[in-house]
Amino acid sequence: MSLLKMEDVRAYYRTEVYGISRSVRAVDGVSMELHKNEIYGVAGESSCGKTTLIKVISGTVKPPLRIESGSIHYNFGAFQMDMRKIDAEEMRQNVRWKEISYVMQGSMSVLNPVRKIIRSFEDIVGTHQGIPDKKAFQEQMRGHVMKLGLPPDVLNLYPHQLSGGMRQRVAIALATVFNPSLIIADEPTTALDVVVQRGVLHMLKDIQAESANTVLLVTHDLAVHANVADRVGIMYAGRIVEEGPTQVIFQAPRHPYTEHLINSLPMIGDKTVKKSLGGAPPNLADPPSGCRFHPRCPLAMDRCRTETPEMIMLSERHRVACHLVEEGRA
């Protein structure tokens, strides 16, 4: 069952300032589907377009970002919509936070530092639904927060009185207040310590298991995907280069970039030499021709320089975009 379906979406940033015009092709032909009741991990480095992908999926597309082409369909049980046809007001009333919510990297950007936590809850719920009875609402929030394993008096504290991990968990509580169909987590644990990261990710997994909704987890940390995601999509330079169930991606990756990422993962107990990849992630304003990975690919052929590889279905759930795989060479 598909919750969200994207077909050949292209979203670019167009800037024109002092005579220099630029088009940053952050999402350049992405087709993907999010299913219900799954954790989908998007893996990619900085400037691979994952932040723009999130903006497109959550409908927060503002100039200079523009969706140039492609379609995005929502299927939230109660209503189905073409995302490009929803107006801003409907987005705010019905979709944002009720169907799609997000957890961001810096929890401080969600929690107002000069107000108590409960006020942030009131602000969010108030904007989307209205709060007729304040006392009942506060009881409800205490219940919600306790169910997630947080001490209820956290609501009466200020953000700076809590540790980073606790703040992030409060941000998750905030994001789940309407029990949305899709939770987008953008590098939720990148700034956190490894022990706290474990707790926060466990909380996210528990929430997903209990409400059977969908979590889109975006992080560059592959080890996190290995332990949390059901399916993983590898993004490179604005395109998805490989996608499949977690087990498959980690045990039998087919795309040279995925292979490199997985083979170069350092592990405790393993001192064998890991090789690094030459070059650097490409500039999305001026990406390489053909397959965007070709300048750094150790197995690049002539065809890779000129032709963009199409997605090939290797199995029902595993697909990859690579000429080498197509020709049976890898």
Next chain:
Amino acid sequence: MSANEKLLDVDHVTVSFHIGNFLAGGQLVAVNDVTFALYAGKPEIYSIAGESGSGKTTLANVLLHDLEPTEGKVTFEGRDLSTIKSRRDFMKFMSQVQPVFQNPFETFSPLRRVEEYLIETAIQFGRAKNRRDAAKVADEALHQVGLSLAEVSRRYPHELSGGQIQRVSVARALIPNPRLILADEPVSMVDASLRMAIVNLFKKLRDEQKVSVIYITHDLATAYYISDRIAIMLRGVVVESGPVENVLGNPLHPYTQLLQESVPKPAASEREQWAQHIELGSTEVREYGRLGCKYAGRCPHVMDVCKTEVPPEQEVEGRTLRCFLYHDGAMPETAVSVQTGNLETA
């Protein structure tokens, strides 16, 4: 210096800050009685690992002579750092000890070309007399890190990738021919595909250029990959330290065990351990102020003595440990050993 002499001797160093204001405040002990040494004849990579708030950056600042310890002494090449006061002495120190910082995009001014820093370092440390010679020195240093002057010439920081800038940063640090490089989280802000290049570079510096590296990190996996020895810090205290195969391969201190278990591992065989739920505390500051062992608040094996007395340093099974569980030669059942990760054993 002879081979057995100490290159760097950190002797019972403590750094405490006064926090709060005139009326209500207290002491925060950021670095608590830390002792270790690096040896002149044996270049090594020594990691200092810990979570944020563990005191590792404060310790790094002391080693860079940017901060004075409240107690204890740091000696570099036989000279007590607190006696380095004049500009000339400080220059001499800096020519031997150089930093590499965490954020590649802040290491150099966004308004200046990166090569300027290389040229200035070469001239100011006397390795060149004019710009032309300095450019040659810079080019040499860049080659050591896998780049060249032609590649980075006339470029501003935002025109290079994070990985490239970090390599330039290491090149700059190499120009004065230092004996010790202090790298503070050098790869935490670098992309995954470029990270190993920098990490491998540190190995090369140790093996080929015979430069020792103090590698400060919270990433235990890369620490395991390149370190010879490692020290695990918690709230300013080094709880366990020693050869990395021992400390991370067979952690004895309950905190090290927790850390090691909490690192998410790609190998399917190790995922079950990570999936076990843990309790997270809500505030960290209280742990700093604890008498006795800093981990007593969360330790599953806590005893009464842990809450009141500071565990002394002991040598246990090839590493230094601060834990009452192992006091007087006791070897409890809790010692957990780690399966080595291998993706094939699914």
Next chain:
Amino acid sequence: MLTVTRDLLKYDGRFRVAFVFLVIIVIMALLTVVSPYDPKKTFMVPQDLPPSLEHPFGTNSRGQDLFWWMAFAVRNSLMLGIICAIVSRIIAIFVGMVAGYRGGVIDRILMSINDSFVVLPVLPILILLSFLLRGKMSLWMLGVLLGLFGWPWDGRLIRSQVLSLKERAFTRTAVYSGTTPLLITMREHLPFVLPVVFATTINNLLWSIGMEVTLSVLGLSDVTLPTIGTAIYWANQHQALVAGVWWWLGAPILIAVLLFLGLYLLFSSVNEFIDPRTRLRRIGA
């Protein structure tokens, strides 16, 4: 500099207008070199003639050609602004950078002095001083005085910039590259401070010229010296509007509007140009 000007001219409408206005002003100031009339002399031409080809701004009741008189006025006002700007920039940069970089006791002493100057009421003090000097306040003196009062805002601004720059990693990199503190201030911090200084300089010009106009209209400066302010003073003295000699007031007001608008638009467009956020978008396509 030339490419910057060219870029701004091509793409920013505000800059184009500012450029035109300010070029007119500067040309007028330069024309004083070839002026056929000495501005200190009176009754050289027929009085109260309206604007014509021979006298583009007309003549005033004192028998002076207003166009050439205003040319001198513009020159003097600009010079005053520039003197004040130079004096106050030098003090502000010195105080701001030393206080910011050194910190500690020096910082506190400098900032106490700074803040004392901030709270001084400038206009009443200037009025008092000009009474004491009885109209003998020369242009230079006024310029320097205004400079001595015009630095504290910017001193603090520069200091706070330096304080935040000091904490940034590249300052540490410079330290470990062996750079001396003085060179760090000049090589690393000044390039960040200068754009702010430039922006506030334009503000400062507006302020000082405005102050001069205020003092002169009240008759407190040397009224024989042509400035925008004294032009208005003399026009009022001779009740120009009542006498129907509107061009006597019109000329300085027009010039003042051109100058102030020009400076403001310049400030606005340059500010956006030097903003680090737009700077990045500008670097090569």
